[in-house]
Amino acid sequence: MENKKSKRFFTKYPRTFLVMLVLLFYILLDFLLGFFVIPENPNQFRTYHPYYHHGLKPNMCVQTTWDAVNYYRICTNSLGFRDDKIRTVDPESEKIRFLIIGDSHTEGVGLEYKDTFSGKLKQMSDTSKFEFLNAGAVSYSPKLYYLKTRFLIEVVKLKFDHLLVFIDISDIQNELAYEDFNPGNSIGYDIRLHNLNTFLKDHSLTWYAVQDIRNKRRLEEFYKKSERNVKNPKTDLYSTFFSDFENTEYLRDKAFHNIGYWYLDKEVFEKWGRKGLTLESEYMQKLVQLCRENDIEISISIHPWPVQIKYGDIYSIQVQFWSEFADRYQIGLINHFPIFFQLNQEYNVIKECYQKGDVHWNAKGNTIATTTIITHLEKYYPEIRRNGK
Numbered sequence: 051m052e053n054k055k056s057k058r059f060f061t062k063y064p065r066t067f068l069v070m071l072v073l074l075f076y077i078l079l080d081f082l083l084g085f086f087v088i089p090e091n092p093n094q095f096r097t098y099h100p101y102y103h104h105g106l107k108p109n110m111c112v113q114t115t116w117d118a119v120n121y122y123r124i125c126t127n128s129l130g131f132r133d134d135k136i137r138t139v140d141p142e143s144e145k146i147r148f149l150i151i152g153d154s155h156t157e158g159v160g161l162e163y164k165d166t167f168s169g170k171l172k173q174m175s176d177t178s179k180f181e182f183l184n185a186g187a188v189s190y191s192p193k194l195y196y197l198k199t200r201f202l203i204e205v206v207k208l209k210f211d212h213l214l215v216f217i218d219i220s221d222i223q224n225e226l227a228y229e230d231f232n233p234g235n236s237i238g239y240d241i242r243l244h245n246l247n248t249f250l251k252d253h254s255l256t257w258y259a260v261q262d263i264r265n266k267r268r269l270e271e272f273y274k275k276s277e278r279n280v281k282n283p284k285t286d287l288y289s290t291f292f293s294d295f296e297n298t299e300y301l302r303d304k305a306f307h308n309i310g311y312w313y314l315d316k317e318v319f320e321k322w323g324r325k326g327l328t329l330e331s332e333y334m335q336k337l338v339q340l341c342r343e344n345d346i347e348i349s350i351s352i353h354p355w356p357v358q359i360k361y362g363d364i365y366s367i368q369v370q371f372w373s374e375f376a377d378r379y380q381i382g383l384i385n386h387f388p389i390f391f392q393l394n395q396e397y398n399v400i401k402e403c404y405q406k407g408d409v410h411w412n413a414k415g416n417t418i419a420t421t422t423i424i425t426h427l428e429k430y431y432p433e434i435r436r437n438g439k
Contacts, residue, residue: 088253104291132166176435193333194228272289313367382429
């Protein structure tokens with residue numbers, strides 16, 4: 051019966067039938083060629099998000115690179131958090147659960163998961179009673195900390211007991227870049243639309259080619275706006291986060307990108323830093339209030355960049371500002387400045403504890419940071435260390 055209907059359709063609409071047949075053949079060929087031709091993308095685990103701007107895709111395990119030289123493995127769990135393996139995370143848990151959020155330091159760029167402080171916290175803590183979840187991602191800042199935490203609480207219904215917020219000096223620049231970003235109203239629809247776009251970009255050669263042309267144009271426009279002559283993978287990545295940032299004056303000013311000196315140069319700080327710090331404070335206040343409304347403890351963590359160690363800036367504006375913030379709102383403060391400055395009296399901390407030519411900790415730096423973090427958490431949970439050590 052169906053065969054007769056098909057014959058009748060072909061007889062009555064031969065051109066339409068042939069067009070449909072050719073289209074079906076094209077789609078099959080397009081996806082087949084996509085399987086063989088579309089190159090691996092070291093950032094394929096990253097994704098746009100309509101509510102909190104960007105994050106990591108769930109349930110992925112890929113090789114990636116931070117410096118285009120050294121490769122490392124990155125895996126995500128069912129929540130889209132970096133983890134030691136692909137696994138399903140129940141929104142509820144009987145364990146005391148910590149949610150960690152921060153930027154590239156927290157994501158742990160350039161390192162295997164076991165060498166990041168979130169991985170080391172898992173190694174050093176009693177995992178029968180405590181659990182650490184890492185919600186951090188490259189180029190996050192307080193606005194995105196607040197939006198993502200709110201999304202996890204209100205939409206995902208994630209239950210956790212203590213939020214650890216890792217504030218970085220680069221957050222002030224990100225706050226300026228994300229100032230005009232607003233969460234979408236149709237979150238479910240926006241996510242489905244984005245997922246479809248991602249699927250087609252990963253599997254359809256035609257769609258990939260179109261998107262590749264658009265991305266190259268966007269990248270060229272970013273380099274043109276910022277008047278950069280030297281291209282590198284890190285800048286390529288950050289250009290995606292700054293795609294909606296239209297302030298050409300800022301982008302063209304080299305001092306705007308030299309974030310490490312913002313706290314050291316008073317003129318530069320007054321030009322950009324103070325506004326960025328004000329925006330940070332506003333969203334951190336919202337985050338503190340969100341935690342209190344949901345009976346969640348919150349601690350903030352601050353750490354030095356190599357340039358701050360180099361210039362002996364142990365009592366920087368960053369330290370003063372967030373110390374006063376923690377006192378004002380009666381929340382915990384994890385200050386990594388003292389230990390790194392103290393160790394710098396014994397050996398070259400920048401060389402020994404940071405990745406070469408980079409602002410991020412290496413495995414040794416993360417070990418030192420983990421000890422400081424877990425010592426702070428012992429004030430709340432005396433039994434947190436594995437075997438009490």
